[in-house]
Amino acid sequence: MIKKYIKASALALIFSAATISFAQEKTVPVFENGEAQKVEGFSNYKDYIRHDLWVETTFNTDGDDTLDRVHVSVTRPKQTDTEGLKLPIVYVTSPYFAGVAPDVPGIMWDVEHELGEPAKTERVHPEVTRLGERPIISNSHIASWVPRGYIVVHSSSPGTGLSQGSPTVGGPNEALAPKAVIDWLNGRAKGYTTPDGDEEVEAFWSTGKVGMTGTSYNGTLPLAAATTGVDGLEAIIPIAPNTSSYHYYRSNGLVRSPGGYLGEDIDVLYDFIHSGDESKRPYNNKTVRDTEMANGMDRETGDLNDFWNDRDYLNQMDGMKAALLMSHGFNDWNVMPEHSNRIYQKAKAMGLPTQLYYHQNGHGGPPPMTMMNRWFTHYLHGIDNGVENDPQVKIVRENDKPNNPTSYTAYPNPEAENVTLYLNKGGNEVGPLTTLRSKKQKTETLEDDFNISGKQHAQAEKSKHRLLYATKTLKQDVHISGESTITISLSSSKAAANLSVMLVSLPYTDDPEVITDNIITRGWADPQNYKSLTESEPLEKGTFYDMTFNLQPDDQIIKAGQQIGLIIFSSDKEFTIHPKPGTKLKVDLDKTSITLPVVGGLDVLKKALE
Template structure:
């Protein structure tokens, strides 16, 4: 009997000790693990509130307040547990404009011609309090994080005006991070005065999100706000000029022909109805109408103010970027340019590239290690991991190939020259042999895909390499130097690098044969900020980069350089008939080939 009592006492003591144990994050192999005590969603505490900013972007005489929701484990209330925060902000949470092509600009007109504005619409807010979004919650709360969301200015229940890249879209998430660190005020109501504090937060914040939601983490980081330790932007728009223009050319993002910055403004403007007339007048009909310059496509102060590369000096947050090489909506240059600058600045940086289209976060393991290191402070050596991770053609997406950097350090420039062949295919050669000029006739009725597959057409010029005898690895930026003349004062210039023959069978991606591409306005040959009308028949030289890429062109394929004018999925579509003449002697394409000239020669000779 005595032994049974002793056993019972030990058992009860163990239970008592277990009851006193406080749940804490658990780490294994440098990653935050799912903690059973945090994994019961029925016990999560979910609230919403408003954080006061430092600006009044809707002009109502009061500082704008941002709508924020919080999801946290109950232990942050019952056990005094403090945790870091994973934060996502968006203009999309509360509904977007509904409508068809009437929302977009008409693109069937001559370059530089003024046309009627699209039909502007009002957005009806959707969603119910207190939930703004459920994104990120199931991933991060069980692993020992608090997850918060906020609606960006002028959307949902947040005050203010959407500016699509204006300063308030950087300062809004900054205010939320300041509140998490006790430097800004939070309130229980949009108009009320009852304050609420983030007593449950350690002050360390990581941000992530995709597309516009991936832009906002970068926007916040450029403010240098203390407490934002790490960001993981996925397919972020890092420059609205690069999104709606290309080397001086008015160019739409893929899939959204005729969209421009004012269209996106209307698409997301789901805030207070009583503020919309004023916001429309000040932001859309004045600032955007005067600054976007859809006629010339030139880079100006309006666009410079919406280019986050120009704002990176204060940035300190550790950067893990993700992008698809075949993202023709937010193109891969958006992440490439920011990653390069961050490296120059000495910011801890890694980049993850995959071979698909828009979106696609890094593997959860990579994200977990990143947030574990910079939010929980666990020294897991992530800063010494490979700097670039690329999903190779046969890789599983969660098992990318590591590289020392991107572009591949072994990539070297190989310049190829053009030999005539129009209206059939000419040749790409390593030596300059031709003094011929060849002409194409613009006609948007033919898609780029159709032109690349055509054996004989005067609507494009195409030049192909010898058939590859070995696989050829391209990594980095391809650059074209073109010398051309137009029969009109302005002309679209589209350039595709393709692999041939075209795969006409079942494909895993719509862009299997497109290696990379680029667009430019020949009127901007001398300056990105000032276009000059072209003189008929006069030749102009222009050099510009195509989109960054990293892929292996398989043996048996040929690399083709295709030059054409209007791209039916991306550019304005003027009346067919403009003639574009290319001087082959003064035109070349430079490819970033892993192994350089030796590798190219081995693959083609």
Template sequence: MRLRFFTQFLFTALIGFHAGALAQPMDKTHPVFENGEAQVVPGFLDPEDWIRHDLWVETPFDTDGDQQPDRMHVSVTRPGQTETEGLKLPVIYISSPYFAGTAPFVDGLFWDVKHELGQPAPRERVHPAVTRKGKRPVISDSHIDTWVPRGYIVVHSSSPGTGLSQGAPTVGGDNESLAPKAVIDWLNGRAKGYTEPVGGEPVEAYWTTGKVGMTGTSYNGTIPLAAATTGVDGLEAIIPIAPNTSYYHYYRSNGLVRSPGGYLGEDIDVLYDFINSGDTARRPHNDQTVRDTEMQMGMDRITGDYNDFWAGRDYLNDMEPMKAALLMSHGFNDWNVMPEHSYRIYKAARAKGIPAQIFYHQNGHGGPPPLKMMNRWFTRYLHGVENGVENDPRAWIVREKMDSGQPTPYADYPNPEAAPVVLYPSPGAPGHGRLLANKADSGTRETLVDNFSFPGETLARAETSGHRLLYTTPVLSEDLHISGVPRVTIRLASSEEAANLSVWLVSLPWNTGQGTRITDNIITRGWADPQNYRSLTESEPLEPGRFYDVAFDLNPDDQVIPKGQQIGLMIFSTDRDFTLWPEPGTELTIDLEATHLELPVVGGAPAYRKAAGTMH
């Protein structure tokens, strides 16, 4: 009996052991990191295994006037393991006013620019309706294929008053900062989420670590910065790509009413109409309170002055609470959202001690950093992997004719080895004057006649023209590296009480042939209103014939001007593709003795003298 008992006990024990072994869970799926980057994990690859759902997050504001807190429409895409294995992952979050569709480009959508400066447009704009598109539960598929397989949850939301998000579009108002903050608060258990826009069952984000990174391009790149300026806990890192960081800088330049490149006549109220895809029942209230009241009273297309309306839509003014690690990306030839937008925020973030890097390329609007850079950034700050990204070079610049995936690292931007070289114009109108390292002859003045009929490219290419003044350096005998923010000081007199002032830096001779772009020859540009020579917030009519000193920055650049080229400073009045079009005939007279260009050159004056073949 003892033997039978022992045998039975052993059999039962063995059965129990095997059953226990079979009951042990398989190895759980988890993120994998190599060389400081999150790798694609096979277990996260199959879209059939992803869980997709949507919800509404309650905000602390009511901007559509229905006496209820606005709720933001949010969609979630997460690996199935966040449900089956209890896996918690960080979030890549993208928010946009564009996901649900935009207004058609109809005649009259933009402001008429053919009128005198300081006068209203000759006709009112039209306001096309936006037809919302999209079906629940998907808001957007952007970024999902990149980040979900690498061990992230991807979250999208429509910004206030667009798509199925409640509220009003404000184009840079406070609710566009507080809306993504509320979503991040919800991801961290500090805000409420519901299954429906009204009522509904509570929804909790039990599947996330609460660490959030944001990215996006253009307006979608502005929203990460807007969220970061709230200082919200949980937002660890942002990668804004070509973000609009100030609506004044987007629609004005140094007091001048100026359109973004490619959208002549656009202003902030046009953009409001363009994104207004929200609830049709709330649109009349939103139109009246935001577009027809706040914007019309604040945007001021008459003087172009900086005021409280614009100050409230400048994120540089809101950076005190910001703490999220910042990787900026921009193109030096982006004449829609100009490169100054990223540089001004990057510089402020560096001054605050925030971990910050900047990536610049030589192309136009958009263009993210290489995936490797983004991956390292998010891996470090969302997964907490110590990959040393904070010790990487601060600036990455794609050199001319190089692939965007192969940027050159620099200690910082501007290049720390750059120093301003002061250059002075010498007479030569209507042809080419000289741009030299010594002052022009005392008392020399030259005059141009404004005419909007001539595009800037035509004026720059012309051997002679009475509609611009053009001053060129000697032909460069060596490559010359420019890095930083050029600045001009111009002493001018106008024949009228108001005038446009436009400045281009160009590389000559002009490139021709197949595959060349206008931006191949444009080094940088800038615009200003001479009426704001003394104050950005208060313009004053010019006294015809009186001389005024106007000083302003051009857009930042980092470019190697090849030997055999000349650098040209072109001064003209109306820039056909960017400014208002007053009647031709205004004369601008430039006092050359009191006019100069500060050009940031790597190597400073010695490098310039060597390349320009001058010892003066």
């Protein structure tokens, strides 16, 4: 029988009928079907208590002689004052709350230059005009969670808004700042009424149980906080998080922009969010942007180094304890789906409570409210709703609604098996892509031209600027789940070259009646890094180099009537540096293949191709 009202734990001490009658008049969280319900007594936003404060951190990153304090705002039901009610916290932190830099010409890096050479023009550094007034940092998430019996807390990241310090875009202070706030919510750190005063503020209304969520950068920071292992952070829901600055701005040794932001790099993002104290900006710029970032980011080679490793949360997860529910889109070409998959895989291997929600759209997209509600209800309110036994993975199938995902036991689909496809000559038109290796296919050549988009490459019947190989038309649906892997052997006419790969459904058309999704997955790599991501070397003309790398993870059903196509080209108009057209890449077909994770394996694919 469903319990419509579950009282706070203090009610267990009620013994007399008169006391019970009095207690029932109090406003307390209500749960049905394992989810926190909206309660009328928590739903009048005019009654909410809103105030701000500054929490003292353990670091100093803006050049003065005091520890940085971060600006925090609190929104809580009045009953936390009038009835002594203590509640758990949904916490959101962000570098964006106080505004961002204008998108002026020149803020991005110039990409019109040869590989390995510096940009022809310097970037401009627009200043951020700070927005917002205290005590309200943000109104996000309040309408969703306060009526359900939570307190919502916001904070501005270091060096943004009214928070002290400097932005570092993945540096230690961006993890330690939310840790300090969680410590304050648990009575272990100090909060003050002003950024430089000594009048303290206590979180007397907090149970100490904290859950974090957010999207994109705001989804990165919950993971950052969780890697500190801070006590009290019970659960996080990162949505499309950037889990590695290297994976965001580089790809297998290649300088590669996030989709939609050609020329962006880590220092661009620093400028974009630097909305903190104007008097501290010169020191921050010199120390972080113009020294640490300038010396570490390396746009010439794109190699992996200590600067990038220090900004990869996968390397920092060993102390993580928080229950993890992640959400991502398979067609997110900004923060690509690998960012969540790599964290999910390690969290699962660590034995952490883990769930994953994937959809077929682009950047952003939270899990259904019922998933998030059950997650926070269990881990923050302590309600035994069995969420830990829910299906570990939910994926929105093609054309389904976001709130109607299909359940799976894991990702990739446990029934997926690697199937290798081989290239056959004819790629300047459309060469066959087959399950059997043919002998003596020799080499085929493409000529780089960044002016041609990936879509144009896919739609061209014939082109010297790409190689295209396709299966026969599918007679049955084929389900791909996981990471595809390409092994390629190539030579270059120049010492450096871009390498771009797309796996597509053909015919490539925008007609949804014909095809559900043109792009299955894609990837990029620097042939100079054929030995290692940490070491690149110039390519010798006429010498073939072998490399293997993964494409972005995907879970897609390719419908009968379509073909699976592999496109190999050089510069990607939307993502890579644009060297002068003309570089020739020669591909050895006999040593090149693509491996697909097919649900049901080779037998299923063969039947679909018969």
